[in-house]
Amino acid sequence: MKAIAVDPGAGEPALVERPRPDPEPGEALVRTLRVGIDGTDHEVIAGHHGDLPAGADDLVLGHEAVGIVEDPNGTALEPGQFVVPTVRRRPDDSNEFFERGEPDMAPSGEYVERGIVGAHGFMAEYFTSPAEYLVPIPAELAALGFLVEPISITEKALEHAVASRSAFEWDPESALVLGNGPLGLITLAMFESVLEFDRTYCLGRRDRSHPTVKLVSELGGTYVDSRETPASEIPAEHEAVDLVYEATGHAKHAFETVEALAPNGVGVLLGVPEPWEFEVDGGRLHRELVLHNKALLGTVNSHRGHFEAAIDTLAQLPDWFTEELTSGVYDLENYQDAFDAGDDVVKTAIEFDAV
Numbered sequence: 091m092k093a094i095a096v097d098p099g100a101g102e103p104a105l106v107e108r109p110r111p112d113p114e115p116g117e118a119l120v121r122t123l124r125v126g127i128d129g130t131d132h133e134v135i136a137g138h139h140g141d142l143p144a145g146a147d148d149l150v151l152g153h154e155a156v157g158i159v160e161d162p163n164g165t166a167l168e169p170g171q172f173v174v175p176t177v178r179r180r181p182d183d184s185n186e187f188f189e190r191g192e193p194d195m196a197p198s199g200e201y202v203e204r205g206i207v208g209a210h211g212f213m214a215e216y217f218t219s220p221a222e223y224l225v226p227i228p229a230e231l232a233a234l235g236f237l238v239e240p241i242s243i244t245e246k247a248l249e250h251a252v253a254s255r256s257a258f259e260w261d262p263e264s265a266l267v268l269g270n271g272p273l274g275l276i277t278l279a280m281f282e283s284v285l286e287f288d289r290t291y292c293l294g295r296r297d298r299s300h301p302t303v304k305l306v307s308e309l310g311g312t313y314v315d316s317r318e319t320p321a322s323e324i325p326a327e328h329e330a331v332d333l334v335y336e337a338t339g340h341a342k343h344a345f346e347t348v349e350a351l352a353p354n355g356v357g358v359l360l361g362v363p364e365p366w367e368f369e370v371d372g373g374r375l376h377r378e379l380v381l382h383n384k385a386l387l388g389t390v391n392s393h394r395g396h397f398e399a400a401i402d403t404l405a406q407l408p409d410w411f412t413e414e415l416t417s418g419v420y421d422l423e424n425y426q427d428a429f430d431a432g433d434d435v436v437k438t439a440i441e442f443d444a445v
């Protein structure tokens with residue numbers, strides 16, 4: 091079967107031949123339909139993030155997949171059922187985080203991640219997976235199934251943000267997304283269409299003619315150009331916000347988030363920056379957090395419950411927006427375009443088989 095693999099840091103993704111996998115007991119065989127690409131894939135390709143599987147000299151990419159069960163292999167799944175795989179797998183049998191169904195909370199070294207760290211991904215015509223990590227998705231959403239994993243990242247982030255504010259009456263009205271990449275725009279769409287914040291903002295560094303900036307206003311958000319108004323000046327220019335969702339990976343935004351927040355607000359950090367030393371007024375930040383009851387938290391990955399919530403959310407996103415997100419789906423023979431598509435395409439994916 092065909093697969094897309096890379097030697098991280100040493101080259102471009104290449105089309106390779108691999109034997110079709112045989113499911114082990116408890117695993118199903120899945121025929122891959124579509125696999126999305128995000129910033130993490132580009133970081134893996136560049137060698138900045140992730141790791142090869144033990145003993146391998148390349149990594150099959152892909153962690154945002156949707157497929158169809160080819161062989162349930164004695165599991166409770168049905169042949170022909172559409173499924174979305176979760177990303178983390180246990181490296182060994184004894185792992186309390188996986189036993190609790192919370193692999194997303196496992197520390198480094200206690201998990202592998204398919205297509206990212208220590209395990210081959212889903213960019214292959216077939217893959218196998220334990221059935222417990224395959225989340226059924228309705229047939230009418232299957233074409234959009236590669237969006238479930240990124241949405242699940244935001245489901246988890248919001249669950250943790252809300253939990254951090256659960257000790258008091260918190261009634262957020264305004265939200266700010268930092269970043270107009272795929273994760274930022276999907277999250278903005280969730281804020282507008284599902285959570286129905288009264289006012290939303292999205293920060294980028296593109297001219298107003300850029301397609302993503304148009305999407306921000308079509309979604310109902312106010313675009314903020316960080317070259318004119320840094321995140322820390324949003325309270326002066328617009329308003330202090332109840333929730334900040336950072337999806338830029340720009341390390342200064344972790345600190346500017348605290349200044350952008352209204353009293354009792356919460357900031358969630360998603361970006362994965364490289365080391366970068368710069369000056370911050372630590373005293374002011376510390377004081378802001380304390381005197382205004384602010385919270386700042388980091389979050390990574392997501393578990394099965396977040397995937398299930400993401401499937402519900404996907405069904406609620408406006409059709410015009412999901413159509414926009416599928417305009418960058420490329421056939422397997424044009425897979426390179428999916429990695430090299432210009433900035434005008436919000437989200438790209440590779441189609442291994444027609445949905």
Ligand code: NDP
Nearest residue numbers: 129269270271272273294295316337338339361362390391
């Ligand atoms: P992208 O890199 O595609 O998007 C980042 C966006 O932020 C780009 O639009 C970029 O603009 C913008 N940006 C960067 N710096 C600034 C700045 N100083 N001012 C304004 N805008 C800025 O990534 P994704 O959308 O795929 O993901 C977002 C982040 O989340 C990444 O860091 C990724 O690694 C991380 N991530 C984290 C996950 C988790 O579980 N925690 C899961 C998935 C992703 P431009 O294009 O103009 O440079």
Ligand code: ZN
Nearest residue numbers: 128130154240
């Ligand atoms: Zn992803």
